Amino acid sequence: MMKNIIKYFICFSFITMLTGCSEEIELPKADESGKIIIEGNISDMAGPYYVQVTRSIKLSQDTGYPIVKNATVVLKDNNGQSETLEYENGYYKTKNFTTQYGNTYTLSVTVDGVEYTAVSKMPKKVNLDDVKYAKLSDNYYYPQPIFTDPAEKGNLYLFQVSQGNGFFNEVALLSDEVGNGEVNTKYLFTKYHILKNDTVNVEMQSVDMPIFNYFKALPGVTLNGEYSGGGVPPANPVNNISNGALGYFSAHTSEKKTIIIQ
């Protein structure tokens, strides 16, 4: 929003038409590529669960993201369950690991002698009863997940919204800061414009606070993401992984529904 306003303003206010121009320049030279990136998800669905370990690359680089194949990846819970994940086709994969609501999970990834650990707690399940939708502006539709927020405060929800053919995949967040304990009436505002006849998949996840905050901050550093603005210099989102690795490890619930906009 703000970005558009600024752009608009730049174009507009100088009706002299002598101002406001954009041009491509050289990419900045600063390079801190080679950082470890961890993406790990476990859920209340049956395994296997996957963890991906990659490295960041230079801004100017166009060849894919290097996958780290020689990492030692261990998953544990607070009941003594522990499993070393095996590498297969770009992912580290569990075999027997099981999950339970309310348990705390620890992921340990060791690369070249450096250990990165992450802790995530799987919240209690909140059922996704239904997904409705409404046409809110012009011709665009927005999904409305129907669920009853539990009475106790602090429930956090992450929605993965995607189109049937995988054309887009977006994250939307809801919390009970407004409307605690009530049936949800909020919409999922996707940037992608959902149109009539689209098939939309909605996955509802109950997540813990660090994951919620991570995904809240992520669009601010996503390429073509939202304008972070406001004079705060951009920074890597605070995550739940130690030792400076980027990415996240999330233990969450999962329930999916598919709707067709009619």
Place this chain on the structure above:
Amino acid sequence: MMKTTVLAIFLSSFAYAQNSYSINGLVKDESSGEPITGATIKVKENPTITIETNEYGFYSMSLPENDYTLIISHSKHQTLSKSIHLDGTLKMDWSLKKENEIELVELKGKKSPVVTKSRSGGEVLDVMATSKLPVLLGERDILKTIQFLPGVASQEGSSGISVRGGNTDQNLILLDEAPVFNNSHFFGFFSTFNSDALRNVTLYKSNIPSQYGGRLSSVLDIKGKEGNNQKFGATGGIGLISSRLSVEGPIQKGKSSFIISGRRTYADLIYKLISNDEKNKDTQLFFYDLNAKVNFQLNPNNSIHLSGYLGQDKFQYQDFKNNWGNIASSLRWNSIISSKLFSNTSLVYSNYNYNVGIDSKEESIEIKPKIDNFIFKQDFSHYVNQKHSLKYGLQTSYYNFTTPTVSGTQESPIVSHKKSMWENALYVNDDYQVTDKLLVNYGIRATLFSAGKGETAYGEATEKNNHIVFEPRLMLNYELNKNNIVTASYFRTSQGLQALSANDGSLVNDVWINLKKPMVSDQISLGYTRKFNNGYEISTDIYYKKMNNLADYKEGVKIEALQDLNKNLLYSGIGRAYGLEFMAKKTTGRLTGWLSYTLSKSQRKIEGINEGNWYNATQDKTHNLSIVANYALSQKWTLSSAFVYATGNAVTFPAGKYVVDGNTILQYGERNSNRMPAYNRLDISATYEPQNNRRFKSSWSFGIYNIYSRKNAASIDFESNSHNGTGIRAIKNSMFTIVPNVTYNFKF
């Protein structure tokens, strides 16, 4: 014999008992009746005595009974001298003639825009004289002129200034004693100050006398015109995007006067005319402001001054709106209590509020943060004797902060959150002429910050709510000889409130809140000035400043203005800034102007940001150069130009990329370790003043901003390369390339 002895004894004892008598009065401009600040009064028979008029044009001095010749001078007025016989308290008011009115024949009488230094170390700008300097779209603007001074850094398109490495919210901007919280119009392209309404502008950055307090970096003391108490007059201008008009005149001739000045932009009206897009018909984009002042002379010793400023910006585009406004008002009572004691009592109310919202089918949201400030101030100027003149007084200031917060209910999601703060201060300082070469100004200010009743300051309820800060201030000014002056100063300042999200002077409004603990800054500086005979002068200053209790937003989290700001802030930051300032100026002749250069560093350190390491402040500019020149071509034509070069702002650019959930994410490294491209620009302007009749004066000014059309970077965005799905490209956005302007000004 006996008689002679008795007479001798009598005479000598008389000599010892000889009384000192006070001379005091007001110094005014002859044609308008405006008080003259900073006029110096010298005594021919005793060259060690130099007295300066205060901000209300008042002076006072004591001398033994004798015959004297007093010489009064001021840079913009003709020098005047009078012989007196002093044998009792003498009230003596002066009326000075403007310099250029009596020197029409000679070119050297043209006003020079050069900044002069006041006795207390402030930099004084002549508002009228700066009117010929080139400015964007012809809107003359004292804040833009101040940006040409050493130690002052700014960003294009912003009225926010960073003084000696401080943040943009650390400058106390006073308009007739009332603080102005947001000094910008049009998202910062213009300042709130209409030059037609101003009399005098003083910037304090290397020595802040103890009568000022409440901000860390600097004080910009702006005095509005009092209004002509001799005759009616009007001043105005018609420009490309705005017009302005001031009317002034006597209410009672020579005793009371008024002035009203207004200004409005009309860019949006023109836009609507040329725009075909139906959607844009509701677009609003304008600002207006209004300055009004009334003065009453109750009797020779008492006068009342009422001053008000009201400014409003309106911006509406489709379903988005952003309106903001300032009020700065004061009621003052000036009283000459005795020949040696001058009093100023002020009641002040200031307000800054804004209203930003979106009203669409998808969402409808409106937030209205504001700050209210009520001040009572009592100031005394006490001329004790030839060597000492004291200033002392007290100030009590009450702030109300309203910030929006999430309510927790779906019906009315946003509620206002109120906080308040008291800022009470006592101060004293002594202007002590130790010898004829050494002048010392020393003083102290004690400030007590308290969270308002029933409210804790930001932070935990258990935390201390009262903080007292003792702020010593000291300035030494030593004249080695007439042409070589050394100055040294140390001062401490404190600040109990902060504007969030305005630190880079970006287009987003700022929210003022009070702090958990007041910020404190200590600064030392050392300066040397050398004057040359032919109007040249060079001066240099070095400074070191440290700051404590700075607060900043947390790093790597999404900042939501609607959340409790406390959750998003980190406290106990420290800052350091140091630099070298250099200024060379030429004050007389056809060519006048100055060159200002600053070499500086400004850094911050806060636990939780940049891994707790020092990082560059956004305003950190290594090099900052300005050259301002004014050339009187003929009696009718004046040419001006300004050149600016500055290191780009410290920014954080991505230093890598990676993928999460299939999206490309930018990886960031050390905070503010990158630089925007260096900034440079040359502006020129020409002013044509036809010789009209005595009553009506007009002028045309033509200017070109950024004449070589340099595309200076306003922002750099990173986006995906459209030619190649995986690539990233950097896009530089620039605001102003070449912009011409023409303005017609008149005065009668």
